[in-house]
Amino acid sequence: MIILAVESSCDETAVALVRDGRTVLADCIASSVEMHRIYGGVVPEIASRKHIEVIAQLADQALEQAGLSRGDIDAVAVTYAPGLIGAVLVGVSFAKSVAYALGVPLIPVHHVRGHIAANYLAHPDLEPPFVCLCVSGGTSLLVDVKGYTEMEILGATRDDAAGECFDKIARVMGLGYPGGAPLDRAAQGGNDKAFSLPRVHIQDAPLDMSFSGLKTAMLNLIHNAQQKGEELPVADLAASFSAAVSEELVPRTMAAAQAKGYGKVAVVGGVAANSRIRRDLEQACQAAGCTLYLPPLKLCGDNGSMIGSQGYYEYLAGTRAGTDLNAYANREI
């Protein structure tokens, strides 16, 4: 079964063709990230306008890349939530039109479920159940993936998402936007114990996370140094911050896997590209005797292939959308 998959929840417009949920036939992406850089964050209207400009061209490109024609498409899958509403609306409208014109089923896919499915593409042997840490610019969640379409949230951030926190701190450190990757590079070789940063424990919800206290502590540190005209050692600061974020995420992920009795742990989303988090997870999984599933860097961020993969499993579970499908800024997984 060949699915044309559409993703437009933030600043990446992505169209992919995926066979039977596991084989990527084509994966085309256009990003408006450069246009947002000067604003230090995604400007929703700019992202939406860019999606509308390029989305149909990307679909043609994907068909060309796969050597397929429109008649080969068996179904259309699309991210319908969550995301920037104007941005999601563009993908939903386009996917709906294609499904309508071709007379094929339309499959709505939750963006975070799509991120989780990125691991099915990277690891042909991976099957539920497993615990998945989903960490991106918009989400920080610990999910019990009981089945391909059966999921339960075990823990969630009470405030900012981990990626949002990376981006904010990188911006005040002058590392640009989006800041996760440059901050990760800046941390290489730094002393992760140079700065003492807060760790959070949420009473009665040990798997919930919080990044706002850490963010405030970092901002205070940086502003105080600036006021005194002091230069902070960038590598040490970035390394201490990355270690603090990792400590927020990794022990909770391992505790969730242990509580569920699963020997499999997966990590997805843009922050899954972080070298410190990847290293700590590898060590923790090795110590606990768990298998760790990490997608390659190109599947960590937003892409269409992950929507095509999850779309296939949603299709098998009978999920279909009518022509009245809407887009949502927020929706339960």
Ligand code: KG4
């Ligand atoms: O999943 P994603 O591409 O988009 C969504 O938010 O859905 O994630 C983007 C986030 C940004 O906040 C970016 O700074 C962060 O992932 N990121 C990283 C790294 N690479 C990307 N954060 C930490 N370390 C990285 N190496």
